Amino acid sequence: MSGTLVLVRHGQSEWNLKNLFTGWRDPGLTELGHEEAIDAGKRLKAKGLKFDIAYTSVLSRAQATLQHILEEVDQTGLETIRDQALNERDYGDLAGLNKDDARAKWGEEQVHIWRRSYDISPPGGESLRDTGARVWPYYLHEVQPHVLRGETVLVAAHGNSLRALIMALDGLTGEEIVAQELATGVPIIYKLNADSTVASKEVLEG
Numbered sequence: 001m002s003g004t005l006v007l008v009r010h011g012q013s014e015w016n017l018k019n020l021f022t023g024w025r026d027p028g029l030t031e032l033g034h035e036e037a038i039d040a041g042k043r044l045k046a047k048g049l050k051f052d053i054a055y056t057s058v059l060s061r062a063q064a065t066l067q068h069i070l071e072e073v074d075q076t077g078l079e080t081i082r083d084q085a086l087n088e089r090d091y092g093d094l095a096g097l098n099k100d101d102a103r104a105k106w107g108e109e110q111v112h113i114w115r116r117s118y119d120i121s122p123p124g125g126e127s128l129r130d131t132g133a134r135v136w137p138y139y140l141h142e143v144q145p146h147v148l149r150g151e152t153v154l155v156a157a158h159g160n161s162l163r164a165l166i167m168a169l170d171g172l173t174g175e176e177i178v179a180q181e182l183a184t185g186v187p188i189i190y191k192l193n194a195d196s197t198v199a200s201k202e203v204l205e206g
């Protein structure tokens with residue numbers, strides 16, 4: 001056994017609440033989103049986890065979520081790396097549009113394909129495969145070495161950047177990832193083996 005990797009999607013954002021495609025746009029957390037992030041921190045604290053390093057995106061909803069967690073685990077001074085490699089999928093021309101309006105315009109099925117398929121990109125944006133092509137190398141080169149050294153690493157990021165990472169960690173196919181949804185503010189704890197494969201996975205639901 002080597003180290004521990006904790007993944008957490010940010011708490012509810014203003015645009016999650018308004019049902020808008022967000023991508024690389026930068027809305028803040030809602031009141032519920034702040035509460036979800038604090039709650040995630042409390043659950044991680046209850047698990048007795050102490051982090052060695054944290055990673056997040058350059059978007060404020062993920063950074064605010066990370067900050068709340070670090071406050072709850074009494075680690076506000078923790079070394080934190082921010083990198084756009086962990087950003088949400090770039091939603092291209094859909095960013096800022098209402099998801100129901102998009103369904104009315106392009107149809108339920110097409111919008112679901114854009115949102116959840118592996119290799120079909122929304123107009124002007126990234127497919128999950130495109131997102132994975134930046135998330136996975138970043139994970140392999142920057143994040144995973146810490147885990148393999150036996151450290152406990154926290155990654156606060158986004159629904160689709162984390163789906164891309166989970167697809168690789170769990171060995172899911174392009175068909176299987178379609179059904180994978182990530183709740184806001186719910187930490188997932190992975191323990192890795194020394195050969196970097198997954199030893200265990202625990203979803204810290206409230």
Ligand SMILES: O=C(O)[C@@H](CO)OP(=O)(O)O
Pocket residue numbers: 016020021022023024088089091115159160
């Ligand atoms: O709008 C977005 O950027 C994402 C995450 O909120 O939405 P979706 O659920 O379509 O992946």
